[in-house]
Amino acid sequence: GAVVSQHPSWVICKSGTSVKIECRSLDFQATTMFWYRQFPKQSLMLMATSNEGSKATYEQGVEKDKFLINHASLTLSTLTVTSAHPEDSSFYICSAGVVGVRSYEQYFGPGTRLTVT
């Protein structure tokens, strides 16, 4: 149980275009989803927290107009990187918080490798 999927697993796009990444909880409902970014050999950095039906909360230094997050349902959150630039190239990972007793656990998706050329 507690499976989280991400799509696509990797994407290459040209500078200036936008890319949408989907995060789905497959066998549970997630009231809260988190979006992380990981640079090579570095830790996971939380970008934003998204709650179903409300606006995402962004971490300091993360541009909300550039990284658009939508959490339309209890099983789907999307991250759109708008007007992508090469410095946005990174590994993006989502996680979903489990509702209920084990709400402190987050289950992670497999990640999306974004390369902006």
Place this chain on the structure above:
Amino acid sequence: DQQVKQNSPSLSVQEGRISILNCDYTNSMFDYFLWYKKYPAEGPTFLISISSIKDKNEDGRFTVFLNKSAKHLSLHIVPSQPGDSAVYFCAARGNTGKLIFGQGTTLQVKP
């Protein structure tokens, strides 16, 4: 300000021996601590967690110890297996529910 630190970037252990991964934190308000295992180009996989009100939690080959006075936790893997080779992240949960991750420790278990 790094609230969660894993000071050892790498660890090499012989198969069958014990692996001990360490983690230090600064915020006494963290209420849960978690360990995740991560392979390259994959998302982290949850391993084991511990509440701040406990000092030990065990699950099979994995045991996590928490020393609140020292603000230190450790993950013990025994016996270590080659398949355990991965990057291990410790994470702490704050009162907002957000996880703060350490930098990770790369474990290599040699056959």
